[in-house]
Amino acid sequence: QQQVRQSPQSLTVWEGETAILNCSYExxxxxxxxxxxxxxxxxxxxxxxxxxxxxxxxDGRFTIFFNKREKKLSLHITDxxxxxxxxxxCAARASSGSWQLIFGSGTQLTVMP
Amino acid sequence: xxxxxQSPRNKVxxxxxxxxxxxxxxNNHNNMYWYRQDTGHGLRLIHYSYGAGSTEKGDIPDGYKxxxxxxxxFSLILELATPSQTSVxxxxxxxxxxxxxxxxxxxxxxxxxx
Numbered sequence: 001q002q003q004v005r006q007s008p009q010s011l012t013v014w015e016g017e018t019a020i021l022n023c024s025y026e027x028x029x030x031x032x033x034x035x036x037x038x039x040x041x042x043x044x045x046x047x048x049x050x051x052x053x054x055x056x057x058x059d060g061r062f063t064i065f066f067n068k069r070e071k072k073l074s075l076h077i078t079d080x081x082x083x084x085x086x087x088x089x090c091a092a093r094a095s096s097g098s099w100q101l102i103f104g105s106g107t108q109l110t111v112m113p
Numbered sequence: 114x115x116x117x118x119q120s121p122r123n124k125v126x127x128x129x130x131x132x133x134x135x136x137x138x139x140n141n142h143n144n145m146y147w148y149r150q151d152t153g154h155g156l157r158l159i160h161y162s163y164g165a166g167s168t169e170k171g172d173i174p175d176g177y178k179x180x181x182x183x184x185x186x187f188s189l190i191l192e193l194a195t196p197s198q199t200s201v202x203x204x205x206x207x208x209x210x211x212x213x214x215x216x217x218x219x220x221x222x223x224x225x226x227x
Binding site for chain 1: 132146148153154155156157158161171203205209213215216218219220221
């Protein structure tokens with residue numbers, strides 16, 4: 001049972017286009033949603049995060065759009081660059097217990113020059 | 114910058130053998146985690162710890178044990194390694210805060226069980 005789902009599994013865009021990565025979740029009590037990115041042969045690292053009190057979080061070319069009612073969020077990468085090519089993980093935090101992060105299966109983004 | 118160090122970085126083990134993966138963090142974080150990463154599954158939580166002496170089961174604990182002898186160290190133990198445990202293992206540390214939970218990952222251990 002996957003509590004955090006991501007789509008598409010892989011995505012290819014051209015340099016300069018907007019990449020849209022989707023994420024949905026099951027548990028309405030999740031209270032924090034970070035996105036991590038991972039470059040080949042590297043470890044995941046925090047990119048950007050949002051809490052449900054907001055429906056949008058922006059950091060440069062990266063924007064999270066959050067829809068609490070539909071339990072969906074998306075990461076938009078505008079003016080995509082080849083250096084953005086990586087695997088992107090959506091995660092959600094359980095609101096009780098260890099506050100552990102539950103990760104989706106990832107979207108592999110390739111930006112073609 | 115957060116520092117999480119894993120050893121070994123690569124390991125080949127035989128089926129039925131015992132494997133110990135080690136993790137050390139210098140961030141003084143209370144929480145530590147072990148994840149495995151497999152294609153199509155993302156990062157799945159095996160065990161985690163709130164602090165020295167504590168270990169908790171994550172989502173896929175079967176076949177794994179964990180040990181947290183100190184704030185800095187967190188080990189993952191495969192008592193009887195199987196080929197299905199071939200994977201990349203990531204250790205992470207993080208602090209439990211109300212506003213957010215950022216975890217910092219080590220560079221990973223690539224384990225092959227033959």
